[in-house]
Amino acid sequence: MRQRHRPWADDFLRDNTGLIIPEAEEKKGRWKEVFGNNNPIHLEIGTGKGQFIAGMAEKNPDVNFIGIELAKSIIVMAGSKVKEAGLDNVLLLHVDAADLQGLFAENEISAIYLNFSDPWPKKRHAKRRLTFPTFLEQYEHILQPGGEITLKTDNQGLFEYSLVSFSEFGLKLQDVHLDLHSIEDPENVMTEYEEKFSAKGQPIYRCRAVFA
Numbered sequence: 001m002r003q004r005h006r007p008w009a010d011d012f013l014r015d016n017t018g019l020i021i022p023e024a025e026e027k028k029g030r031w032k033e034v035f036g037n038n039n040p041i042h043l044e045i046g047t048g049k050g051q052f053i054a055g056m057a058e059k060n061p062d063v064n065f066i067g068i069e070l071a072k073s074i075i076v077m078a079g080s081k082v083k084e085a086g087l088d089n090v091l092l093l094h095v096d097a098a099d100l101q102g103l104f105a106e107n108e109i110s111a112i113y114l115n116f117s118d119p120w121p122k123k124r125h126a127k128r129r130l131t132f133p134t135f136l137e138q139y140e141h142i143l144q145p146g147g148e149i150t151l152k153t154d155n156q157g158l159f160e161y162s163l164v165s166f167s168e169f170g171l172k173l174q175d176v177h178l179d180l181h182s183i184e185d186p187e188n189v190m191t192e193y194e195e196k197f198s199a200k201g202q203p204i205y206r207c208r209a210v211f212a
């Protein structure tokens with residue numbers, strides 16, 4: 001996602017520490033306490049400008065959502081969206097997803113969403129893909145038993161790689177779609193990238209992978 005300089009980003013981060021949580025690792029194992037309820041927590045990695053997480057949170061008020069986004073100029077866009085919508089079941093973390101186990105305790109998360117993750121097409125960059133086995137190890141640790149990963153992408157290469165990676169790791173594949181928008185799915189919440197690529201007529205791939 002293209003990053004723009006947003007001069008108001010630092011002010012926004014400073015003024016909204018209840019939404020974009022600083023020093024998030026201190027909250028490890030206590031996220032339900034931070035939300036102030038016992039609802040399940042769903043995690044989106046690479047939240048972008050926040051359309052998906054805001055839409056999901058609105059549709060599912062009994063679920064808490066945490067969005068992780070690396071880019072400062074982008075996470076503040078997500079923050080503004082969530083704030084404007086007045087959602088109290090969303091928190092955002094301005095961190096790299098590389099150390100999820102430093103952020104979440106074992107079994108603390110119920111579901112993970114990977115939406116239009118960077119495909120890293122070069123073989124030598126494979127370990128940066130969010131479905132590389134080192135990431136799957138972390139997901140397995142933080143997800144509760146039976147927890148699932150939902151992957152959506154426009155990128156055929158990343159999709160094929162991920163199906164193999166999930167299977168080799170022992171995850172059970174469910175609902176594999178090669179053209180998600182050819183079916184009616186009232187539950188589907190579109191991301192910014194999903195809107196952009198489907199408007200160009202590109203198929204959207206989706207699957208769910210479940211830890212047995």
Ligand code: SAM
Binds near residue numbers: 049116194
């Ligand atoms: N999910 C959004 C969507 O579907 O519209 C954004 C997709 S964009 C291609 C990928 C996003 O993931 C970017 O905003 C990028 O900054 C973020 N990202 C990539 N690697 C990340 C990482 N290791 N940790 C956190 N965010 C990451």
